[in-house]
Structures are given as structure tokens and as C-alpha cells.
Amino acid sequence: MAYDLQLSHIGKVYDNGTPAVIDFNLDVDKGEFIAFLGPSGCGKTTTLRMIAGFETITSGDLLIRGSRINDLLPEKRPTSMIFQNYALFPHMNVRQNIRFGLEVKGMAAAEADRKVDRIIDKLGLTDVATMRPNRLSGGQRQRIALARSLVVEPDILLLDEPLGALDANLRKSIQNELKLLQRELGITFVFVTHAQSEALALSDRIVVMNAGRVEQISPPRELYTRPQSLFVSRFIGANTLIPGVVKDLAGEGVTLDTAFGILTGEKHDRLASGDKASLILPAEAVDILPANVAPEEARKTYGTNMIPCQITRAQLIGHILQMGVQLPNGDVIAVEGHADKYRGQFAAGAQAFVAWQAPRSTVIKH
Amino acid sequence: MESRVLKPMLAVYVVAFILFLYGPFFVLWILSFQQGPDGGPQFPITEWSTYWYRQIFGLTPPSRIAPLPVGEALVRSLILAFMTMVTSTVLGVMSAQAFRRKFRGSGFVFYLIVLGMMVPGVLTGLGTSLLANNVFEITRHWYTTAFATHVAYTFPFAFLVMLAILNRFDSSVEEAAWSLGVSPWKTFRKVTFPLIFPGVLSAMLFAFTLSFDEFPRSLFAAGGTEDQTLPLAIYGTFSVEIHPNIFAFGVLTTLFSFALLSVYGILMGLSVRRARKLAMQEEIA
Ligand SMILES: Nc1ncnc2c1ncn2[C@@H]1O[C@H](COP(=O)(O)OP(=O)(O)OP(=O)(O)O)[C@@H](O)[C@H]1O
Ligand SMILES: [Mg+2]
Numbered sequence: 001m002a003y004d005l006q007l008s009h010i011g012k013v014y015d016n017g018t019p020a021v022i023d024f025n026l027d028v029d030k031g032e033f034i035a036f037l038g039p040s041g042c043g044k045t046t047t048l049r050m051i052a053g054f055e056t057i058t059s060g061d062l063l064i065r066g067s068r069i070n071d072l073l074p075e076k077r078p079t080s081m082i083f084q085n086y087a088l089f090p091h092m093n094v095r096q097n098i099r100f101g102l103e104v105k106g107m108a109a110a111e112a113d114r115k116v117d118r119i120i121d122k123l124g125l126t127d128v129a130t131m132r133p134n135r136l137s138g139g140q141r142q143r144i145a146l147a148r149s150l151v152v153e154p155d156i157l158l159l160d161e162p163l164g165a166l167d168a169n170l171r172k173s174i175q176n177e178l179k180l181l182q183r184e185l186g187i188t189f190v191f192v193t194h195a196q197s198e199a200l201a202l203s204d205r206i207v208v209m210n211a212g213r214v215e216q217i218s219p220p221r222e223l224y225t226r227p228q229s230l231f232v233s234r235f236i237g238a239n240t241l242i243p244g245v246v247k248d249l250a251g252e253g254v255t256l257d258t259a260f261g262i263l264t265g266e267k268h269d270r271l272a273s274g275d276k277a278s279l280i281l282p283a284e285a286v287d288i289l290p291a292n293v294a295p296e297e298a299r300k301t302y303g304t305n306m307i308p309c310q311i312t313r314a315q316l317i318g319h320i321l322q323m324g325v326q327l328p329n330g331d332v333i334a335v336e337g338h339a340d341k342y343r344g345q346f347a348a349g350a351q352a353f354v355a356w357q358a359p360r361s362t363v364i365k366h
Numbered sequence: 367m368e369s370r371v372l373k374p375m376l377a378v379y380v381v382a383f384i385l386f387l388y389g390p391f392f393v394l395w396i397l398s399f400q401q402g403p404d405g406g407p408q409f410p411i412t413e414w415s416t417y418w419y420r421q422i423f424g425l426t427p428p429s430r431i432a433p434l435p436v437g438e439a440l441v442r443s444l445i446l447a448f449m450t451m452v453t454s455t456v457l458g459v460m461s462a463q464a465f466r467r468k469f470r471g472s473g474f475v476f477y478l479i480v481l482g483m484m485v486p487g488v489l490t491g492l493g494t495s496l497l498a499n500n501v502f503e504i505t506r507h508w509y510t511t512a513f514a515t516h517v518a519y520t521f522p523f524a525f526l527v528m529l530a531i532l533n534r535f536d537s538s539v540e541e542a543a544w545s546l547g548v549s550p551w552k553t554f555r556k557v558t559f560p561l562i563f564p565g566v567l568s569a570m571l572f573a574f575t576l577s578f579d580e581f582p583r584s585l586f587a588a589g590g591t592e593d594q595t596l597p598l599a600i601y602g603t604f605s606v607e608i609h610p611n612i613f614a615f616g617v618l619t620t621l622f623s624f625a626l627l628s629v630y631g632i633l634m635g636l637s638v639r640r641a642r643k644l645a646m647q648e649e650i651a
Pocket of ligand 2: 044045046
């Protein structure tokens with residue numbers, strides 16, 4: 001089966017020599033919701049604009065349903081783009097804005113009207129249909145842009161930080177609408193954002209980018225539990241990085257010689273014995289054991305992954321216990337867990353152990 | 367301390383400036399109401415009358431003073447200014463549009479275009495007339511050779527105006543149209559053009575007024591008497607004898623210019639007010 005959208009070794013070098021995107025590979029299924037996530041200037045917009053056809057592709061191939069479309073003009077592509085500033089036509093009213101795409105395609109007036117009415121109704125724009133877009137609020141404008149793009153029935157909708165200009169509450173509610181709409185219409189969405197929470201809440205898969213390169217493509221949860229690069233482990237979630245030297249690769253995981261002794265984690269990448277690497281420990285993987293834990297019992301579960309620590313902060317919020325624990329090197333990890341699990345035995349100042357199961361951490365080469 | 371000296375000096379300067387700017391016109395305006403046909407082009411006014419105005423429109427009985435031969439020249443100049451305006455504005459919009467993307471040699475082409483307003487008019491006119499006479503061996507006319515020099519002269523103005531307008535134009539609305547499946551040409555017609563229209567209006571005004579009172583290029587590049595533009599015709603009457611009819615005519619053309627400016631001002635005001643309203647609402651939102 002052909003993918004809806006394929007980027008194969010896509011690269012972009014701007015005229016001034018800036019390499020903005022480097023060797024980008026991605027296969028997108030029909031109806032998938034993909035988010036591009038990364039710090040400012042990492043090439044998200046550039047990639048999106050190449051998909052839309054606004055930016056030439058320097059190297060690699062762009063395929064839509066199996067056919068190469070590198071040189072297809074934007075208006076011939078089955079994509080539609082939503083801009084951060086919405087780019088509504090200021091000289092047309094809301095209805096004219098939405099109808100524009102159908103009108104110039106020469107669709108019969110009655111049919112165009114029917115489609116426009118339906119989308120206006122669906123997005124709750126009926127009351128403002130005859131107003132100029134500049135007289136409307138950010139949320140309304142956002143919906144007009146959405147309606148204008150959806151009414152031409154694109155196969156792929158490209159969104160460049162569409163919620164960036166909205167306040168937090170509005171953002172939340174439009175996020176939900178967007179997700180529902182996408183499920184209902186079955187359109188493939190490619191969504192650019194630099195807000196983690198947005199990407200995590202909306203997408204089926206997240207493409208994390210850094211300095212023009214793809215760092216990782218994973219479902220949201222996996223980004224947390226299984227970061228594949230040091231960048232991702234620092235950028236996403238709350239991970240503790242413990243540096244060391246690779247000792248043994250023979251067993252299930254990989255053992256690492258660190259300042260806290262021998263630690264074990266899941267292997268990743270081509271590691272060789274003697275390599276400098278870091279063990280990535282997600283906060284969710286951390287268990288806190290009391291200082292008086294029976295060592296033999298604990299070893300059965302955690303192996304050597306036990307580090308003595310001191311509780312610096314313990315706060316009960318409802319039934320959630322939030323703790324700060326300090327490792328011997330001074331690093332502080334924020335841990336939270338169900339109060340029952342910890343049975344109220346931890347208070348600030350107490351000694352304890354940070355422990356985790358080896359498969360829940362990852363060793364990544366430096 | 368400083369302003370006590372500076373301020374009165376500036377005030378004097380401004381008054382002098384206005385006097386020099388409007389003084390001649392004011393004098394012309396008064397003298398245009400001289401009594402006719404015997405009153406001369408000098409003070410004092412022997413008797414106030416509208417004789418010279420009527421004479422321009424052929425409403426006075428024939429006298430020894432021939433009516434100004436401006437009728438046909440005026441029509442010629444209007445047509446020429448109109449043709450120049452349309453051509454230069456179209457060229458200006460198109461070339462400024464081309465300059466939105468960098469292309470090889472764009473710097474060179476830019477200076478080539480702008481040269482048209484830098485080169486002294488006398489040289490352009492003379493050169494054109496020599497080319498027409500000796501190289502191409504064609505007859506010079508106001509609607510051929512003079513027209514060409516007028517376009518070469520006004521096109522850079524239209525080009526620069528449009529360049530400034532397009533420089534500040536947010537091209538994402540065009541991209542939005544393309545991505546809706548609208549062809550570039552239709553996008554230009556339905557999205558870009560309506561939004562840059564105030565600029566187009568300015569370019570048109572520039573081209574029209576510059577061409578309408580263009581003198582040195584027309585002097586050489588237009589043909590004989592039957593090809594004279596208005597400025598040439600007026601200049602021609604000087605060499606014979608000056609009568610107040612020329613003052614009356616000056617007043618009329620100035621009024622015409624004011625009318626043109628007012629139309630422009632109204633159109634511009636409308637679109638600026640709309641743009642300001644957009645901007646304000648944008649800020650509130
Ligand atoms: N037209 C251009 N010419 C030259 N360089 C450009 C151009 N557009 C973008 N760049 C550069 O390419 C890189 C990627 O830019 P891009 O806009 O794709 O980043 P982004 O991930 O969308 O960032 P942001 O989150 O700030 O929007 C940046 O270094 C930027 O400076
Ligand atoms: Mg961007």
C-alpha cells in the first residue's frame with residue numbers, strides 16, 4: 001500500500017547557503033495526525049513549506065500516494081496549508097473567504113453554496129458569515145482559516161503553529177475541536193508546533209527535529225519512555241542523564257560504569273564496550289525505596305539500579321505525593337506517585353533509594 | 367535659547383518658501399481677470415473681467431488676438447498622458463512583481479530601469495530624435511517617439527512606487543490562495559491586485575502628471591506643429607507675444623490638476639481608512 005505522504009531523504013539548502021533541513025525521512029499513513037516538534041529554527045516550517053510546494057526541494061523525493069511531486073506547483077497539490085497568521089483575505093468577508101477556493105475552481109454556484117453553508121455551520125461561523133475577518137477574534141479567524149482550507153477537501157492539511165497566536169484557554173478548546181474534526185474527516189494532518197503539550201495531546205506520531213535533522217519519530221508515549229537521542233531526552237519530558245562508560249553488552253541490557261556504580265539500561269544505537277554514554281532515566285520510571293529496604297528483595301526487581309538519595313521535598317497534593325530527591329552528585333529529580341504506594345513514609349530530609357527497572361531506562365551513546 | 371533664534375528663522379523660511387511656491391500662481395490668477403482684448407499682461411488691472419476665459423473657449427467675437435492654439439495640444443497631451451500612465455503602471459507593476467524574487471542580474475536590471483528617470487530629459491529627447499531621424503529613418507510623432515520617451519521617464523517612478531508597496535506586502539495570503547488550488551494568475555487578479563490597489567493608484571498619478579507637463583523630451587522627440595503637446599504649445603506662444611489668455615489657461619490647468627489630486631485623495635483616503643481600520647482591529651484582537 002502506498003503511503004499518503006512520503007518524504008525520502010529530503011534536504012533543503014537556502015540560497016544563502018543555510019542548510020535548513022537535512023536528510024528528512026518520513027512515511028505518513030492516510031488519516032494520521034503527525035506533529036513536527038522542535039526548538040525555534042530547527043526547520044519545521046521549511047519542511048512544511050516544501051510539502052505545500054512553496055519552497056523548492058534541494059535534494060530527495062516528495063511523494064504523495066506513491067507519485068513523486070517535487071516539481072508540482074502548489075495549486076496542483078492535494079495539500080492545503082493553514083498559516084500561523086491565518087493569512088485570511090482582508091478584502092473579502094468570511095463567507096467570501098471560505099467560498100473563494102470553490103469559486104475559482106468553477107464549481108456550480110448551488111453546490112458551492114451548499115458546501116460553504118455546511119462548513120460554516122460545522123465550525124460555528126454562521127453569525128459572522130458576512131463580516132470582514134479583521135473584525136473577528138483570534139479564535140474565530142482560526143476557524144475561518146480552517147473552514148477555508150477544509151472546504152476544498154484536501155487530502156493533506158498542513159498547519160503551521162495554528163494555535164500559536166491564541167491564549168491558553170482558547171488553545172485548549174480548539175485543540176479538542178481540531179482533533180475531533182480530524183477523526184471525523186479522516187484527513188491526514190501535518191501539524192507544526194513548538195509546544196510539547198500540543199504535540200502530545202493531538203498527534204498519533206511526533207517528529208522531533210533539531211538543527212534541521214530528525215531526531216526521533218515516535219508515538220507520544222514512546223518519546224517519554226524511550227527517547228532515542230540525548231537531544232530528545234533533554235527536550236521532552238523530565239529525564240535524568242547519568243553519564244558513564246559502557247562496560248558490558250553481552251546480557252539483556254547494557255551495563256554502564258558510572259559515578260553511582262554499575263547501572264543497567266536498555267541498549268540503543270551501535271554501542272561498543274568502552275564508549276562514553278549516558279543512561280537516560282525518565283522520571284516516570286523512578287521508584288523510591290525506603291533506606292531500610294531489604295537489599296536482597298530489592299535486587300530481584302532492580303538489579304544494581306539503586307542509588308542512595310535524600311528526600312529534599314515531599315508534598316502531598318490530594319492523593320499524589322510530589323517529591324524532590326537529591327542524588328549524591330547533587331542532581332535533583334522530581335518524582336511523583338500515588339500516596340498509597342509510598343504509604344506516607346517519606347518526609348523531607350529522609351534517606352532513601354532511587355531505583356528503577358533496567359528496561360525502563362535507555363543507554364545512549366554520546 | 368537656541369529655539370529663540372531658530373524658530374523665527376524657520377518661520378521666515380517657511381513663509382518665503384510658500385511665497386515662492388504660490389506667489390507666481392497668485393499673480394497669474396489675478397492677471398487672468400484682466401480686461402480684454404486690449405488689456406495687457408501687466409498690472410494694473412484696468413477692469414476686472416472674465417474675457418480671457420471666454421476667449422479660450424471661443425466664446426468671444428474674433429479680435430486681433432488669435433485664440434490659444436491649445437485645443438488640439440490639450441487633447442494630445444491628455445491622450446499621451448493617459449497612454450503613458452497605463453503603459454508605465456502596467457510595466458511598473460509587472461517589473462516590481464518580478465523583483466520580489468531575486469534573479470540573476472536583478473541589480474543590473476534595477477539600475478537599467480531607474481536610469482530612465484536619472485538621465486537628463488534633453489539628452490533622452492535629443493538621442494531619440496537622432497535615432498529616429500538617422501538610424502531608423504522614421505517620422506517623429508507625439509504618439510510614437512515622444513510616447514516612448516515618456517514611458518522610459520515615468521516607468522521608473524511607477525516601478526519604485528510598486529516596489530515599495532510590494533516590499534511591505536505579506537505574501538502568505540498569496541500562498542494561502544495557491545494552496546486552495548487557485549492559479550497564480552487568478553491569485554494575482556483576485557487577491558494581490560485588490561490589496562496593492564492604493565499603490566497602483568499612486569503609480570498612475572505619478573505617471574500621468576509627469577507625462578502631462580513633460581517638456582524637454584517632448585521638445586525633441588515629438589514632431590512638428592501638428593505633433594505639439596500642451597507644454598510645447600504654451601511655450602510656442604511665448605515667442606510671439608504674451609496675452610492674459612495664457613494666464614487664464616494656466617489657472618484652468620491648475621484647477622484640473624487639483625481636481626485630479628482630489629479624486630486621487632478621495633480614493634486613497636477610502637482605502638487608507640480601511641487599512642487603518644484593519645490595523646486597529648488587528649491590534650485589539
Ligand atoms: N527564506 C529563508 N532564507 C534563508 N534562510 C532561511 C529562510 N527561511 C528560514 N531560514 C532558516 O532556515 C532555518 C529553519 O527555519 P524554519 O523557519 O524552518 O524554522 P522553524 O523550525 O519553523 O522555526 P520556528 O519555530 O521559529 O518557526 C533557520 O535557521 C532559518 O533562519
Ligand atoms: Mg516556523
